[in-house]
Amino acid sequence: MALRIKTKIFLGLSFLFLLVIIMGGAGGYYIHHITEESKAILQDNYESVQHARQMMEQLKRMNEGTAEAAPEFEAILQKQELNVTEAGEKLLTQEVRRDFEKIKSGNASTAAAISAKLNLLMDLNLDAIKRKNEAVQQKATRVLSSMALTGMLCLIIALSFVLNFPGYVANPLRILTNSIKQIANKNYDQRLDFKPGDEFGELAEAFNKMAEQLNEYNNSNLAKIMFEKKRIETIINQMNDAIIGLDKNKTILFVNSVAEDLLGISEEEMTDRYAADVASHNSLLRTILDEDAAKDLSIRRSGKDGHYRKESFNVMNEGQTIGEVIILKNITSFKELDTAKTNFIATVSHELKTPIASMQMSLQLLEDKRVGETNEEQQQLIRNIGEDADRLLKITGELLDLTQAETGKIRLNMEKTEVKQIVEYALSAIRFQAEQKNIALRTAYGNEVFFVNADREKTAWVLVNLLSNAVRYSPADGTISITVDAVEDGASFSVCDEGKGIDAKYSEKIFDRYFQVPDGGSSGTGLGLAISKEFIEAQNGTIKMESRPGGGSCFSFTLNT
Secondary structure (H helix, E strand, O other): OOOOHHHHHHHHHHHHHHHHHHHHHHHHHHHHHHHHHHHHHHHHHHHHHHHHHHHHHHHHHHHOOOOOHHHHHHHHHHHHHOOOOOOOHHHHHHHHHHHHHHHHOOOHHHHHHHHHHHHHHHHHHHHHHHHHHHHHHHHHHHHHHHHHHHHHHHHHHHHHHHHHHHHHHHHHHHHHHHHHHHHHOOOOOOOOOOOOOOHHHHHHHHHHHHHHHHHHHHHHHHHHHHHHHHHHHHHHHHOOOEEEEEEOOOEEEEEOHHHHHHHOOOHHHHOOOEHHHHHOOOHHHHHHHOOOOOOEEEEEEOOEEEEEEEEEEEEEEOOEEEEEEEEEEEOHHHHHHHHHHHHHHHHHHHHHHHHHHHHHHHHHHHHOOOOOOOOHHHHHHHHHHHHHHHHHHHHHHHHHHHHHHHOOOOOOOEEEEEHHHHHHHHHHHHHHHHHHOOOEEEEEEOOOOOEEEEEHHHHHHHHHHHHHHHHHHOOOOOEEEEEEEEEOOEEEEEEEOOOOOOOHHHOOOOOOOOOOOOOOOOOOOOOHHHHHHHHHHHOOOEEEEEEOOOOOEEEEEEEEO
16 A cells, blocks of 8 residues: 555654654763762762761871860761771771770870771772773763664664655656646646555646647647637738737737838848847838837828828736737828818908908997997997907917917027016906906016026917916906016016916826817817917927916926027
8 A cells, every 4th residue: 555645654654753752861861870880979978088087187186185076086086987998998987986985095006007098998999980881981971872873773764764865755857747748848748657555646637638638629629720720820911000919028920911001121020039139120110119209100102191100018927918919000091181180270260361361450430439329239349359359369360370370380489588478468468357357467587687598479479378278267356476486597476366276187198289178167179278388398398287276276387498
């Protein structure tokens, strides 16, 4: 019957534990025996030597006439009589007793005889100590040899066990590991042959069954996988967008025919090659692989300009990136439509300006009393028509500015301009609107008067637009703050109001074209801030907004000095 792995490990550890017990037990036994013999030497002979020395000292004191020496000699002699261990020691002790009794009777001449017998008693015990010590040393040497022999034997057995037992347990694991590597390399014919009855036998049975099923699965699905691969390749090649596939090491896996045509390189020259190596000879591929490059690309092929938008996404597998797919979407038709739209808006806006100007002139004539008197209702209609004409003129102006920004043909007249001139011009244009709502306009400048390198007209237009918005959304009797501060390499213009503020979720869209904050109560076109952004960025400046609901809004932009 085969043993389980747990039982094998338990028996192996028990065997080592038994060796430790044998070594420890034998050593403990011999050490205890030697210790007991050493104690006997100290108790039997060393104490007798001490008694003999002490009695000689008391005998000397008795000769000197010390009264208490005799009782002390008597007490020591009694102890010696109880510690007789060697042959002849009892006779000497009795003779010492007899001579001591004579001394007690008044015969002082026996003191020398007692001293001689005490010396004999001391020599007898010293010889016994020497003899026993030599015997103990010889025994200790024998014990040490026996312990060394036993320890060597146990060490050899333990070493042999340590070298062979792990292999006995781990060899099946090594065989299993190699078999798993074979399976990982798609060698599904691999099988394990372990004896049944233990865990490895059960594992071998499960492994063989798994390998068999994998082999069947591989044979049954290989044709299907190849069919799916061909189908996906066909779909990719039929797409109108250029597609490039990379693995996690930036090696080109596939390109479709559109990408081949755009790059001017065949698929065979690109696939299975490091993308950077291919890009070193192709500037367009370098641009496509550059993550910091613009997303919109203009590519000229066959004498025509094409417009493409680069999109890339990572291919994930169980949370890990295993590759990347780059798509160049053909947006040429959209660009052409956008250009047509921009030209149409510019043409219509320009053509509308003339009739609107005529309407405004006619309204001025109607308001002139020399032409004729009008009643109150007619005057109200004239004012309404005038407001509508002003609104139409403003819209057409913004549309023209927008088309100018879209086409990248913003005409700038850059010059050194004092910041106060820009602010004062904007304030003069907006002051009447502020007075209608009794809004205070407060300005604050830095400690020094400084200049900026800017287009005065367009910068003032931006500031007027920001102030107009601030007046529109500020409550009556409120305050608008205009602050100009010196910043690194430039100046910062800020316009802050006390309005209801703008929710943070709209902060990224506030400068988008045609965007208006929901429930903002605005009647504008949603182009003012978009055009402001275009004007400021055209001057290498930046513009931003800070706001919170109920806390007002602050729009600021920076320009270089």
